[in-house]
Amino acid sequence: MKELLVRTLIRLCSSVAQAVRGWRALPDPRSVHRIVVLQMSGVGDLLLITPALRALHRLYPEARIDLITYKLENAVFLFRLPYMRRGCEFPLFELELRRIWTPAFWLGLDRPIRFLRQEPCDLYVSFHHTWLSQWYLFELWVAARSGARFAVGINPDCVAGSGVFDRALPESQLGDRHYRPLFLEVVGLVGEAGNDLATEFPLEPAEIQQARDQVRQAMPDRHRMVCLHVGATHAAQLWPIERFLDLARRLQAEGDGIVLIGTKEERSLTEQLAGSLPPGAVLNVAGMTDLFQMAAFIDVADLFIGNDSGPMHVAIARRRPTIGLIGPGRTRYHRYAPDEAVILKNPLPFDIRDRKDAAFPWAITVDEVYAAARNLLP
Known part of the structure; x- marks a missing residue:
């Protein structure tokens, strides 16, 4: 009614x-x-x-x-x-x-x-x-x-x-x-709009340099960096933290440094992950950056891996190699071209709508994400 x-x-x-x-x-x-x-x-x-x-x-x-x-x-x-x-x-x-x-x-x-x-x-x-x-x-x-x-x-x-x-x-x-x-x-309702679909997230050179300096100071022996975002707005969008832990261990064992970003509400998740890695292999800045500083850490990484959330879209806008882990939801938000991002979509179909904080099963494995990362890393 x-x-x-x-x-x-x-x-x-x-x-x-x-x-x-x-x-x-x-x-x-x-x-x-x-x-x-x-x-x-x-x-x-x-x-x-x-x-x-x-x-x-x-x-x-x-x-x-x-x-x-x-x-x-x-x-x-x-x-x-x-x-x-x-x-x-x-x-x-x-x-x-x-x-x-x-x-x-x-x-x-x-x-x-x-x-x-x-x-x-x-x-x-x-x-x-x-x-x-x-x-x-x-x-x-x-x-x-x-x-x-x-x-x-x-x-x-x-x-x-x-x-x-x-x-x-x-x-x-x-x-x-x-x-x-x-x-x-x-x-296009008011004129010729063209077909340029590239998104934009402007950063200042000084912001990028500051992030680069912080990463080098925290992980001087790591010459390749992977930025992880383990959080999201809704629980239904979260790839399981245990799988992120396994992925991070594999990446650092190959010599990669891990940069963890996120909000202060996501700090408890990133602390779990950071605590599982050896000193000098991880920099956890979740909850300690503004939006531009967070984007700068994404920009200096060799690869971004994250859930369906704002940082994933920032990584794509900054033209960084990106792996998006997509759970339930509509393709309208993440149907990027293959040369923009590797989108790994949970094959189990759900429309979250009013169930955004429900627990949904994930079929995306650590092996899949790790293989995609190896293909994208220089």
């Missing part, structure tokens, strides 16, 4: 907005000075829109791009791109339709709208594709209230036509593809 109500509200919002907006001409690129884009979630999700952001900049070289996202701390790297300006947090995942009568609900929903209307918005681009209908409803409400001269985005399949946007793609156009082509196709 709730799902039916939400979809009815989505259709109503879309049809009313479409009637009110009417037909609008695409703005002349020379008149576009401010673009606002919407993308939610973590570092990996934000990295996947960097090809589309680059395409937008190419189409509108005079414009500055602002960002609406869930947590700005996940997006700090985007603001190193010269055409990105500033951002606004949108507490989408805290909003619940059953709290629609509370002031807190409307304050949260109104935050991105106020940001959009602080100054004229020439183009609004919504990249976020969500599986929860009520989140779609909230995002479409923001688009309808944006005040943008022109708006493009992704519509749920229950919406006929462009809805709250001037031009839109149906969510089913994604299919079983990676997200990056879809995001370029969203940009």
Whole structure:
């Protein structure tokens, strides 16, 4: 019943907005000075829109791009791109339709709208594709209230036509593809987006050198480094720590140094692994770095091996040899080309959805990962 109500509200919002907006001409690129884009979630999700952001900049070289996202701390790297300006947090995942009568609900929903209307918005681009209908409803409400001269985005399949946007793609156009082509196709609604799918994570030379110096100081006798990320946002994404322990022992026995990265919440996992390796063979920096320092440690490694999480996407963006260990979930996040990463997918099919902290069986063996590592290491 709730799902039916939400979809009815989505259709109503879309049809009313479409009637009110009417037909609008695409703005002349020379008149576009401010673009606002919407993308939610973590570092990996934000990295996947960097090809589309680059395409937008190419189409509108005079414009500055602002960002609406869930947590700005996940997006700090985007603001190193010269055409990105500033951002606004949108507490989408805290909003619940059953709290629609509370002031807190409307304050949260109104935050991105106020940001959009602080100054004229020439183009609004919504990249976020969500599986929860009520989140779609909230995002479409923001688009309808944006005040943008022109708006493009992704519509749920229950919406006929462009809805709250001037031009839109149906969510089913994604299919079983990676997200990056879809995001370029969203940009393609306003011009030629090209087909460059390379992601970007900018680093300063000094950050890379500092990481290199720390690795050399900690492991002076190790001339080849493997960076491991044993954590992930959800338990269902974790390749078993016992297998990481076995893998790390094999790699260090071959003379490789091990660099362990992660958040402070993942420190207990990395300490288990570090404690199993001899002194001078491991550097554990989990919980001791910011996002850029973590990326720099990835950058100086000869190989990255990790779970389906932000650091894996960073490694690919930094063009490092990468092995991604993928458990349950959708291919849209990790269908990289073979020359971008070796993706080892758990052959046991599960869609985690609301079971993100459930324990799922893994069929990816240590032998498989070790063999892939030997093929990638110089």
